[in-house]
Amino acid sequence: MIAGLKKLVVASSIAAALLAGATSTAQAAEEQFFMLPSYRVGPYGANGQSWYGGFIDYLNYVNMKGGIDGVQATWEECETEYNNAKGVECYERMKSKAQKAPGPIHVMSTGISYALVDKVAADKLPLAMMGYGLTSAVDGSVFPWSFPLVTTYQMQASAIVKFLKDKNGGSLAGKKIVFLYHDSAYGKEPILALEAESRLNKYTLVQIPVAHPGNEQGAQWQRIRQEQPDYVIMWGWGVMNMTALKTAQKMGFPREKMIGSWWAGSEEDTVPAGDAAKGYMSATWNVAGKGVPLIADIEKTVYGAGKGNLKDTSKIGTILYNRGVSAAVLSVEAIRAAQAKYGKAKAMGPEQVRWGLENLNLTEARLKALGATGLLPEVKTSCDNHEGSGKVKMQQWDGAKWVPLTDWIEGNKALIHPLFKADAAKYAKEKGITPRDCSKEK
Amino acid sequence: MFYRETGQFKTSYAADQQIFPIRQDRIGVVLLLIAAFVVMPLAASNYWFNAILIPFLIFSLAAIGLNILTGYAGQLSLGSAAFMAVGAYAAYNFQVRVEGMPILVSFMLAGLTSAGVGILFGLPSLRIKGFYLAVATLAAQFFIVWCLTKFPYLSNNSSSGVISVPGIEILGIKFDAPQERYLLVLAIVALLALVAKNMVRSTTGRAWMAVRDMDVAAEVIGIRLMRTKLLAFAISSFYCGVAGALYAFCYLGSVEPDGFSLDLSFKILFMIIVGGVGSILGSFLGAAFILLLPIFLDIFLPWLSALLQLPFDGATVSHIQLMVFGALIMFFLIVEPHGLARLWQIGKEKLRLWPFPH
Numbered sequence: 130m131i132a133g134l135k136k137l138v139v140a141s142s143i144a145a146a147l148l149a150g151a152t153s154t155a156q157a158a159e160e161q162f163f164m165l166p167s168y169r170v171g172p173y174g175a176n177g178q179s180w181y182g183g184f185i186d187y188l189n190y191v192n193m194k195g196g197i198d199g200v201q202a203t204w205e206e207c208e209t210e211y212n213n214a215k216g217v218e219c220y221e222r223m224k225s226k227a228q229k230a231p232g233p234i235h236v237m238s239t240g241i242s243y244a245l246v247d248k249v250a251a252d253k254l255p256l257a258m259m260g261y262g263l264t265s266a267v268d269g270s271v272f273p274w275s276f277p278l279v280t281t282y283q284m285q286a287s288a289i290v291k292f293l294k295d296k297n298g299g300s301l302a303g304k305k306i307v308f309l310y311h312d313s314a315y316g317k318e319p320i321l322a323l324e325a326e327s328r329l330n331k332y333t334l335v336q337i338p339v340a341h342p343g344n345e346q347g348a349q350w351q352r353i354r355q356e357q358p359d360y361v362i363m364w365g366w367g368v369m370n371m372t373a374l375k376t377a378q379k380m381g382f383p384r385e386k387m388i389g390s391w392w393a394g395s396e397e398d399t400v401p402a403g404d405a406a407k408g409y410m411s412a413t414w415n416v417a418g419k420g421v422p423l424i425a426d427i428e429k430t431v432y433g434a435g436k437g438n439l440k441d442t443s444k445i446g447t448i449l450y451n452r453g454v455s456a457a458v459l460s461v462e463a464i465r466a467a468q469a470k471y472g473k474a475k476a477m478g479p480e481q482v483r484w485g486l487e488n489l490n491l492t493e494a495r496l497k498a499l500g501a502t503g504l505l506p507e508v509k510t511s512c513d514n515h516e517g518s519g520k521v522k523m524q525q526w527d528g529a530k531w532v533p534l535t536d537w538i539e540g541n542k543a544l545i546h547p548l549f550k551a552d553a554a555k556y557a558k559e560k561g562i563t564p565r566d567c568s569k570e571k
Numbered sequence: 572m573f574y575r576e577t578g579q580f581k582t583s584y585a586a587d588q589q590i591f592p593i594r595q596d597r598i599g600v601v602l603l604l605i606a607a608f609v610v611m612p613l614a615a616s617n618y619w620f621n622a623i624l625i626p627f628l629i630f631s632l633a634a635i636g637l638n639i640l641t642g643y644a645g646q647l648s649l650g651s652a653a654f655m656a657v658g659a660y661a662a663y664n665f666q667v668r669v670e671g672m673p674i675l676v677s678f679m680l681a682g683l684t685s686a687g688v689g690i691l692f693g694l695p696s697l698r699i700k701g702f703y704l705a706v707a708t709l710a711a712q713f714f715i716v717w718c719l720t721k722f723p724y725l726s727n728n729s730s731s732g733v734i735s736v737p738g739i740e741i742l743g744i745k746f747d748a749p750q751e752r753y754l755l756v757l758a759i760v761a762l763l764a765l766v767a768k769n770m771v772r773s774t775t776g777r778a779w780m781a782v783r784d785m786d787v788a789a790e791v792i793g794i795r796l797m798r799t800k801l802l803a804f805a806i807s808s809f810y811c812g813v814a815g816a817l818y819a820f821c822y823l824g825s826v827e828p829d830g831f832s833l834d835l836s837f838k839i840l841f842m843i844i845v846g847g848v849g850s851i852l853g854s855f856l857g858a859a860f861i862l863l864l865p866i867f868l869d870i871f872l873p874w875l876s877a878l879l880q881l882p883f884d885g886a887t888v889s890h891i892q893l894m895v896f897g898a899l900i901m902f903f904l905i906v907e908p909h910g911l912a913r914l915w916q917i918g919k920e921k922l923r924l925w926p927f928p929h
Contacts, residue, residue: 169886169889170886170889170890170893174886178886207869208869208886208888208889208892210889213823213826213827213830214626214822214823215865217621217622217822217823218622218623218626218866221617221618221621221622222618222622222870224617224618225616225617225618239731239733240733240827240829240830243733243735243825243827244823244824244825246735246825247735247824247825248824251747312720313720313732313827313829314731314732314733314827314829315731317720317730317731317732318730318731320730321730340717341829440884552730556735559667559727559735559737560735560737560738561737561738
């Protein structure tokens, strides 16, 4: 036993020495450090695994293709368990490493991103919130360091309304829509937008909350049956989604009239619901499947070389995996945008990456060059528009996979963006922030 | 040997009644305070302040609150996180709605608001006891969180129910830097811990303990049950409320009702169980154990697995961390059911005799 232990100690010290040698040689190249406060355990662990798996796979893919213009991406994970306090701890632990050349920070949790918004502004580190988080950060004059990229809950709600309107020949007057939501920050966020839309489009909005975690919805669906709505818009999360689908089936409500948010539209939601999910629609800002050349190429290149992050390779090409890849694409493109201005083949500092995120212009041509046509919409950000797109697609579950129904649909920006402005102004007043003048930003 | 009190005579009542009757303890406490107030702000890094010291102090305060109620007065409560939520939201509302409100007054009022809510939910304790009371306090947990989600007024009409607190300013001095916030939290926690320590040694504390040990007997000797129990609820909630306000203002900067879930209540309960039920020191030790051990394991296990070249990825390490953490809690509870505070006491007695066995 003692001898065995001794051997182990010797072996480990040799290993440590080798390890130290390996890292010192790798130090020479330029590096861009991505801090990843991820979650792979806990109630939402399955979601985190797919998302961060996709993110890391793309970084690996970029590295294998020569890096971000020669700059190697490095990263470190820290388990947050989707818990705000742990997320803050992870951020504090890794931030000193990120001070030199950070990649945009992705926490995949609205709660953690709320807690970080003020901290990143003080520490001067760029925070990206891909379709979650503090939506009023769309107003970059108040939130220079936070980027709710691609689209927000409010714009998504507005786009869903637009989709329904188009479906009904251009008018929703006199229709009744039930908004079934997870009773939390996440679920409540789109209410203002839906109310504004209901005034504009003259439909009746009925709001029905579901308490967390939402694994019992008999009462809510009883109420929906009484109300007899034309559509149900659902803002669900986790187990609530499949319960809603199953209960709808039991109560005989057609799933073709249910539209979920993008957190209610992944394989994790529909597969457990079985045939109850067939016909159910949801919004999404990225498509699923391996039909996108980039996803297929990642599988071939990264997994072919045995560097894949996912143990369960069947997750490649799922909605959340592709979303992780999309987030990584946007992050890397932001760094490339910064390099174009501040110097090729160099690692970018925090202020430079921030500029890159604020002046991102991911065009259809660039998406094509990346092999990511159709994976995500075009994104063009600016100082007063940190969202950059506001477009979603509608998809439908055919019983086995998600099928895109529409092209990109944009929400009603003229209606929704002033809401963000007002909210950001309120935030600035509470916090004593003087907004920057966006017309002077270059 | 190291811990002998030979030659320390008490010649006055004051000397006999001081908090730390043994000189070594007094020196130790003074050294600890110097370390906390002087050495730490100079030596610690931002990570230490933001991720370790500040949450440790805040949860110690919450644990003291729960210890007063559960450890001293014997009323089992599962609503500590909810009372923290009341404190956090109350402080936010006072700060945002009243122009020019001093932040310390906001913290104070937050504590008082929480105390009021605590009294309300303490009323069932007059009729029910033990586990049944725990279930009644669960109502507080769910009701308060629901309330904060339900009424937008309480979160200043924030569309998501999440509040983001304004900065801290006292007498024109801004508390932005981590060490400044640390010192603020430390001062408040040290003061309130001192008050708590004195309270539990006073008539009030003795009345609580009498009620805890046998309420019928306590009533017979003239302790008013209603007053005593409700006072325990009020003071406990006051402490939790102030902890909640500090949690929002000095630690996270932004809180949502769901953050104050039953999980957090359990966490605080585990702190006092592991630390020592009915001990102020135990509240600190328990908070340190429950908060810091996962962080330590989180850093240590990946390092260890890299060193031994074990094929563990991030998720596996996280799972192992949870298992080790659970096993350690069980280990400590089996070795010392009275908590870490009792372990410390045994240690002191051993040091007193050392190196002689008797």
